Amino acid sequence: MKRIDIKKLIKPNIRNLRAYYNAKEIPCRVKLDANESPYGFEINDKILKSIKTNRYPDPEAKNLKKIIAKNLRLNPENILFGNGSDELIYYLITVFDGPVLYPVPTFSMYGIISQALGEKTIEIPLDNDFDLNMEKILTAIKKQKPKLIFLSSPNNPTGNCFSADRILKIVEFTSSLVTCHLSLVVVDEAYQPFSSEKGFLPMLSDYKNLVILRTLSKIGFAGLRVGFMIADREIINEVNKVRLPFNLNSLSQAVAAALIKNPNTIKLHIGLITSERERLLNELWKIRGIKPYPSEANFILFKVKNSDKIYYRLLKKGVLVRNMKGVVNGCLRVTVGTKKENNIFIKALKEVMK
Numbered sequence: 001m002k003r004i005d006i007k008k009l010i011k012p013n014i015r016n017l018r019a020y021y022n023a024k025e026i027p028c029r030v031k032l033d034a035n036e037s038p039y040g041f042e043i044n045d046k047i048l049k050s051i052k053t054n055r056y057p058d059p060e061a062k063n064l065k066k067i068i069a070k071n072l073r074l075n076p077e078n079i080l081f082g083n084g085s086d087e088l089i090y091y092l093i094t095v096f097d098g099p100v101l102y103p104v105p106t107f108s109m110y111g112i113i114s115q116a117l118g119e120k121t122i123e124i125p126l127d128n129d130f131d132l133n134m135e136k137i138l139t140a141i142k143k144q145k146p147k148l149i150f151l152s153s154p155n156n157p158t159g160n161c162f163s164a165d166r167i168l169k170i171v172e173f174t175s176s177l178v179t180c181h182l183s184l185v186v187v188d189e190a191y192q193p194f195s196s197e198k199g200f201l202p203m204l205s206d207y208k209n210l211v212i213l214r215t216l217s218k219i220g221f222a223g224l225r226v227g228f229m230i231a232d233r234e235i236i237n238e239v240n241k242v243r244l245p246f247n248l249n250s251l252s253q254a255v256a257a258a259l260i261k262n263p264n265t266i267k268l269h270i271g272l273i274t275s276e277r278e279r280l281l282n283e284l285w286k287i288r289g290i291k292p293y294p295s296e297a298n299f300i301l302f303k304v305k306n307s308d309k310i311y312y313r314l315l316k317k318g319v320l321v322r323n324m325k326g327v328v329n330g331c332l333r334v335t336v337g338t339k340k341e342n343n344i345f346i347k348a349l350k351e352v353m354k
């Protein structure tokens with residue numbers, strides 16, 4: 001084969017892009033790196049038999065939409081599905097353009113997708129409490145006029161919710177009536193089910209520039225890839241124009257619809273995860289040399305000297321956590337697992353810290 005440099009054909013913004021972290025291939029005994037739920041669901045034959053493999057899926061996922069709308073007391077017209085909320089982040093940036101503003105550290109896909117689409121990013125460091133730095137954010141909004149603002153609350157990877165009044169101030173500030181500057185504010189509530197705060201769904205009817213992202217990934221359905229955005233109908237209609245026609249496959253639609261009809265088991269799992277989170281936090285506090293940060297999500301960020309070394313030593317013992325190198329230096333992030341998994345993690349951590 002002739003030697004050709006394919007890189008020359010690649011757009012410069014893609015050439016410099018790095019693929020999203022993918023740890024699927026790292027062998028381990030306990031997998032606590034991806035903020036998944038430790039509790040899965042069984043799919044029975046009745047659900048499987050309802051799927052017609054030769055037919056395209058319902059492009060609107062109407063049945064699933066109806067169930068989610070009922071569970072969250074929303075109008076189905078205000079919901080749009082994505083193949084995971086990642087896909088909706090892609091669509092939002094495609095439709096609304098940049099610059100795209102977000103605080104850092106935060107979920108990496110806001111930056112990766114912006115770069116993939118060639119949009120300018122504005123990264124504003126969080127303050128010392130991992131909360132929004134309002135002075136810097138408001139100045140950046142005034143000067144650089146972002147079209148889109150992403151706020152992950154609870155924030156991945158820090159685990160805290162941003163102050164609700166700060167988020168609201170940003171929403172108000174960018175609603176053009178105040179400043180003549182309009183931005184869409186996307187509050188990404190991927191981890192809201194684990195939080196003691198009520199989230200921003202109740203504010204939706206007050207602010208047209210507010211969009212909320214939710215996902216089923218963290219509550220036991222990561223393999224199905226079902227995310228959804230909730231917004232004003234006009235926004236939903238615009239984003240729907242770029243949505244790929246059958247982005248939610250038949251299997252995901254049918255399984256999700258059947259399994260979330262009865263939310264009691266999901267609620268039970270969430271309760272188990274949040275109580276384990278508090279136990280894990282207490283255990284982490286007791287280990288010398290570890291500084292855990294409080295969390296409203298299904299994971300805990302913790303600071304440790306020699307984070308690289310600790311990460312690899314944990315892995316050697318079969319425990320996979322996330323090394324936050326380059327994102328929050330000196331920190332590791334552990335997903336809350338089952339009681340048994342958490343015990344294995346704590347025991348391994350105590351040993352490697354000795």
Ligand code: PMP
Pocket residue numbers: 035083084085086087107152155156188190214215216217222225226227
């Ligand atoms: N938002 C945040 C803050 C996340 O942490 C994640 C998953 N890591 C997502 C969105 C994407 O979730 P999904 O699986 O729905 O694409």
